[in-house]
Amino acid sequence: MTDIFDEDDMLAAEYAMGLLSGEAHVAARSRVATDPAFAARVVGWEVQLSQMADLDPVAPPSGARDALLQRLFPETAPVPLWKRLGLWQALTGGALTVAVALAVVDLGPAVPPSLGPLYAAEITSDARDFRVIALVDKTTNEILLTRTAGAAPAGRILQVWAHGPGEPAQSVGIWPDGESVTLPLPIEIAAVRGTLTLGISEEPPGGSPTGQPSGRVFGTVDVPGVTDPRT
CATH class of the missing domain: 2.60.40.10 (Immunoglobulins)
Known part of the structure; x- marks a missing residue:
């Protein structure tokens, strides 16, 4: 799991979940309009997250936070952008459910490969x-x-x-x-x-x-x- 997500993936996820604001949101929105590869990542997250939109908020089991962070971010690995920005603190309710689900789901390619623009x-x-x-x-x-x-x-x-x-x-x-x-x-x-x-x-x-x-x-x-x- 630790090699699946890079900083662009996390930025695309934050944008898809509506967690960005101010200049960060404006910059990400600009990339969606001008960077097809980044836009494809956003679309992939949008599709995955839309399938979970009807989930009811649930309280995570005791210790889930530490276990999830340890699985996603071992101490030997570089600290990803979303941990540095405090994404965990921004996840509540249904968004927390999504984060836990994504920790155990292997997201496939965002969109089918394309030979053209x-x-x-x-x-x-x-x-x-x-x-x-x-x-x-x-x-x-x-x-x-x-x-x-x-x-x-x-x-x-x-x-x-x-x-x-x-x-x-x-x-x-x-x-x-x-x-x-x-x-x-x-x-x-x-x-x-x-x-x-x-x-x-x-x-x-x-x-x-x-x-x-x-x-x-x-x-x-x-x-x-x-x-x-x-x-």
Whole structure:
């Protein structure tokens, strides 16, 4: 276990769990938008943590803290970043349950290996009540989305949109339930070069009746520098 996590893994975990603030949060968010490898780590943590989101808080057994720290951080090993920053003190309730679970779970690769460029982006509402991490894979022309905050209102669904510069929004697909979804990019969206704009709205079951966002648009984000690895 001691060799599984490096400092980037811990930083990605802290970001995914919402434990960063101030300049540290701003710096990590910037890396999500500009560093595909780091963004992939964040997505991996988001996916793993989302599976534990419904766990009820539990009190750890007596001695669990010392046993866990000894297992993760033997005295002979360098002290990782998350221990130096006091991450343990920040973990309470459900987050502590997650930390204990992660100590015994071998997290696999964050995302499947890709031969082409990956583009990461964060779609966040102005009210900060909705947040999605998006990863565009130009090798497969797919988009992986992981929702980490918020949801569609009762009786509504999420719909994913995208467009190129100066083009109208086009539906990428419906996201009816679950924290994560992978959608193939339509031919017109896969052909976009330069800046790709992504957005998410809430719509009636079956999707927008107008072919354009008709409900609340939670947010949009521009993904610059999109290219095609086959050209």
